[in-house]
Structures are given as C-alpha cells and as structure tokens.
Amino acid sequence: MRTWRSRGLRLQFLPAYSPELNRLEILWRFLKHYWLTPADYQTLDTLRERLDYIVKHIGTKYTVTFG
Secondary structure, eight states, X not given: OHHHHHTTOOOOOOOSSOGGGOHHHHHHHHIIIIIOOGGGGXXXXXXXXXXXXXXXXXXXXXXXXXX
C-alpha cells in the first residue's frame, strides 16, 4: 500500500452493487441500448461482426462520457 501511495495510486471502495460507478456497466448499457440493433442478434456471426466494428470505432464513431 505504501508503494502504491508513493506512486499516487489509491484504493476506491465501491458499494457492493453500484453499476452507475462501474465503467464496464456503463459501456455495456450503451452497447445494449444504443449501438446494437435487433438485427445484430440474428446469428452469432453477425453479432461478432457488429461487436468487432463497434470496438474498432470506440473513441471515433462511438463515444461514452463517464461523468
């Protein structure tokens, strides 16, 4: 812990269930509700292709603001 503190790192304890504080949960919400369409779930291949496209374009075409 001292080494971490000397490097400017600190632990941030979160409540047991706090999806609004978990960045992965926020990203997952954007995927499910905004970026994926029902057509993307037709087959596993179409879902993989769409997810691959989204991941490649995060930061340009697809953005999330963690606030």
